[in-house]
Amino acid sequence: xxRYVKQRLFGVLVRAATALVVGVMLLVVGVTIVxxxxxxxxxxxxxxxxxxxxxxxxxxxxFLHAVLGSIFIVGPATVVSMVLAISTAxxxxxxxxxxxxxxxxxxxxxxxxxxxxxxxxxxxxxVIIAVxxxxxxxxxxxxxxxxxxxIMTRYxxxxxxxxPETVTESAYGLGATRFETARMTVRAALPGVIAGIIMGFxxxxxxxxTVLFTAGRSTQMPAGLFEPATTLPILxxxxxTSFNAEVxxxxxxxxxxxxxxxxxxxxxxxxxxxxxxxxxxxxxxx
Amino acid sequence: xxxxxxxxxxxxxxxxxxxxxxxxxLSSYWLRGAGYFAIGLFCLIVLTLVHRSLPLLAxxxxxxxxxxxxxxxxxxxxxxxxxxxxxxxxxxxxMLMGTPIAILVAIYIAEYAEGxxxxxxxxFIDVLAAIPSVIFGLVALxxxxxxxxxxxxxxxxxxxxxxxxxxxxxxxxxxxxxFMISLSVESLEALPDELRESSLxxxxxxxxxxxxxxxxxxxxxxxxxxLLGFGRVFGATIVPAMLIGGQTxxxxxxxxxxxTLPTLIVSDFGELMSIPITQSALIFVGLMLVxxxxxxxxxxxxxxxxxxxxxxx
Numbered sequence: 001x002x003r004y005v006k007q008r009l010f011g012v013l014v015r016a017a018t019a020l021v022v023g024v025m026l027l028v029v030g031v032t033i034v035x036x037x038x039x040x041x042x043x044x045x046x047x048x049x050x051x052x053x054x055x056x057x058x059x060x061x062x063f064l065h066a067v068l069g070s071i072f073i074v075g076p077a078t079v080v081s082m083v084l085a086i087s088t089a090x091x092x093x094x095x096x097x098x099x100x101x102x103x104x105x106x107x108x109x110x111x112x113x114x115x116x117x118x119x120x121x122x123x124x125x126x127v128i129i130a131v132x133x134x135x136x137x138x139x140x141x142x143x144x145x146x147x148x149x150x151i152m153t154r155y156x157x158x159x160x161x162x163x164p165e166t167v168t169e170s171a172y173g174l175g176a177t178r179f180e181t182a183r184m185t186v187r188a189a190l191p192g193v194i195a196g197i198i199m200g201f202x203x204x205x206x207x208x209x210t211v212l213f214t215a216g217r218s219t220q221m222p223a224g225l226f227e228p229a230t231t232l233p234i235l236x237x238x239x240x241t242s243f244n245a246e247v248x249x250x251x252x253x254x255x256x257x258x259x260x261x262x263x264x265x266x267x268x269x270x271x272x273x274x275x276x277x278x279x280x281x282x283x284x285x286x
Numbered sequence: 287x288x289x290x291x292x293x294x295x296x297x298x299x300x301x302x303x304x305x306x307x308x309x310x311x312l313s314s315y316w317l318r319g320a321g322y323f324a325i326g327l328f329c330l331i332v333l334t335l336v337h338r339s340l341p342l343l344a345x346x347x348x349x350x351x352x353x354x355x356x357x358x359x360x361x362x363x364x365x366x367x368x369x370x371x372x373x374x375x376x377x378x379x380x381m382l383m384g385t386p387i388a389i390l391v392a393i394y395i396a397e398y399a400e401g402x403x404x405x406x407x408x409x410f411i412d413v414l415a416a417i418p419s420v421i422f423g424l425v426a427l428x429x430x431x432x433x434x435x436x437x438x439x440x441x442x443x444x445x446x447x448x449x450x451x452x453x454x455x456x457x458x459x460x461x462x463x464x465f466m467i468s469l470s471v472e473s474l475e476a477l478p479d480e481l482r483e484s485s486l487x488x489x490x491x492x493x494x495x496x497x498x499x500x501x502x503x504x505x506x507x508x509x510x511x512x513l514l515g516f517g518r519v520f521g522a523t524i525v526p527a528m529l530i531g532g533q534t535x536x537x538x539x540x541x542x543x544x545x546t547l548p549t550l551i552v553s554d555f556g557e558l559m560s561i562p563i564t565q566s567a568l569i570f571v572g573l574m575l576v577x578x579x580x581x582x583x584x585x586x587x588x589x590x591x592x593x594x595x596x597x598x599x
Contacts, residue, residue, distance in 0.1 A: 003493070010492075010496075011492075013390060014394040017390035018394045018395070018399075018407060021387065021391050021463060021464070022407065025413065028414070028421065028460075029417070031425045031428055032424070035428065084323060087319075088317075088321055088323060088324055090320075091318060091321035102321075104325070105321055108328045112324065112327065114518070115331075115521070115579055116521020116523060116576075117523065118552070118575070119335075119521070120331075122569055123331045126334055126338050126569060129565070149327070177306055177310040178310060178314065179310045179313040180310075182317075199416070203416070206417070206418025206420070207419075208523075208524050209523040209524055209548070212523075212555075233418055236424055237420050237524060237527070240424050240528065241427070241528070255420070255421050255424050258420075258421065259421055270409075
């Protein structure tokens with residue numbers, strides 16, 4: 001075969017592969033939005049209604065408990081792991097630690113980053129058994145925070161690394177301490193940091209495996225910090241295989257809410273990144 | 287009079303310096319703690335899992351458990367082989383389907399797409415990577431399961447409900463492809479333009495440039511992307527749990543139902559809380575997952591280092 005024909009064929013091949021992947025993505029989002037949208041349009045109040053007493057069997061009431069559970073679990077977890085992640089990322093900068101130590105920490109972070117979420121779930125569950133507690137909102141927060149920590153640290157570390165070195169140097173040149181310099185660096189890298197935190201939030205809100213065993217899988221409204229709770233992904237996981245069409249349609253509606261939330265978060269992260277870019281030296285509006 | 291003002295000023299200044307230094311010292315303790323937290327967390331997880339797996343390992347032989355096909359916690363039979371085989375089937379099949387497509391799309395984004403189209407396609411890939419896996423599972427229940435059960439399995443002469451190893455592999459390939467794409471694009475785009483220019487300059491076509499120069503130069507990065515993707519399929523929980531059918535048996539065909547290691551934990555969760563020895567067995571599954579993923583990460587690092595030396599440019 002002529003080598004130019006081969007080249008052209010290859011061009012067609014890569015385009016076809018890309019079209020396939022984009023098509024699959026549109027299919028996934030499309031099916032979720034159409035089926036979920038249909039279920040939601042039929043009865044929009046299910047998002048704001050607490051579940052009834054026979055919710056898992058007959059689907060009376062709505063899934064407000066899962067919506068609130070998601071917010072109460074992922075919100076605090078994001079705050080906790082945001083503080084930890086930013087601190088770790090600052091420590092990994094050369095000013096605080098030797099290169100060797102930060103390489104070691106990075107290796108452990110990579111392993112944590114790749115650890116399957118179910119392992120975090122099992123780990124937190126063994127802790128729960130060990131301290132004699134029961135599954136609750138609190139342990140759901142712990143599990144999600146552990147899950148988000150390596151993700152956020154990686155994004156934050158990358159953002160801090162890409163911050164211009166002149167910021168650090170001028171801060172030191174003016175006599176700032178390491179902590180004050182680190183604050184300047186974080187501010188210079190703010191777009192990346194914020195985008196990373198929002199991505200961590202999006203990953204946390206979509207994950208089911210970590211909270212499946214730790215949050216309690218309850219079918220009632222979350223009653224307190226040490227009471228069982230549930231989240232949207234768990235609800236979808238449990239109800240998508242139900243025999244009752246009504247209960248199944250709640251899973252579709254919940255997946256609509258979840259995918260809209262995740263897409264909105266990604267959009268927000270890109271938007272904020274652009275907006276905050278003006279605080280960064282060399283940023284878009286500087 | 288003047289002197290006292292000056293000394294007051296100096297006092298205040300040294301006061302402020304003292305405060306700044308105090309903040310500096312305290313924050314450095316905190317940050318050091320945060321640095322050690324990553325190591326501590328990993329060690330704590332591994333040690334807890336090891337400690338909790340010991341009761342099982344003390345009672346049964348490791349080799350026997352890994353090679354026995356009999357899984358029945360209520361009879362104290364802990365054979366991990368069906369779940370291990372299921373996991374390997376799923377991981378191998380989804381990598382087989384996902385890897386070529388991921389590399390092709392990565393080449394398209396890095397080498398072919400330009401301007402606006404490139405931004406659009408890569409943000410589509412970002413979105414695909416961020417969709418929660420439970421939604422993939424749900425859509426697969428609506429679309430892939432009927433398709434496999436009604437058309438694909440009968441077409442190759444197998445009878446199936448649509449739930450099973452092949453369905454899981456197909457969906458996991460979709461889940462893991464965007465992840466591999468973005469890692470591969472990163473390593474393709476990190477290549478210097480001189481490589482492309484000099485290859486095209488000596489008369490190679492674009493395909494020849496990609497095949498014998500760019501894929502080689504970016505090879506280590508792409509290889510570790512594939513290994514990391516493999517690790518991710520290996521530990522995937524939600525999609526297999528929704529689609530694999532959940533029967534702990536040796537899979538006899540690609541369309542058979544089965545079990546993977548993570549779904550073993552999910553489906554026997556009820557017993558995890560009550561019976562100590564089953565609890566220990568399922569925690570041991572978690573330990574296996576950590577070890578295998580750690581192994582793959584470490585392998586990816588070593589291979590990357592070695593290939594980089596071999597395929598250096």
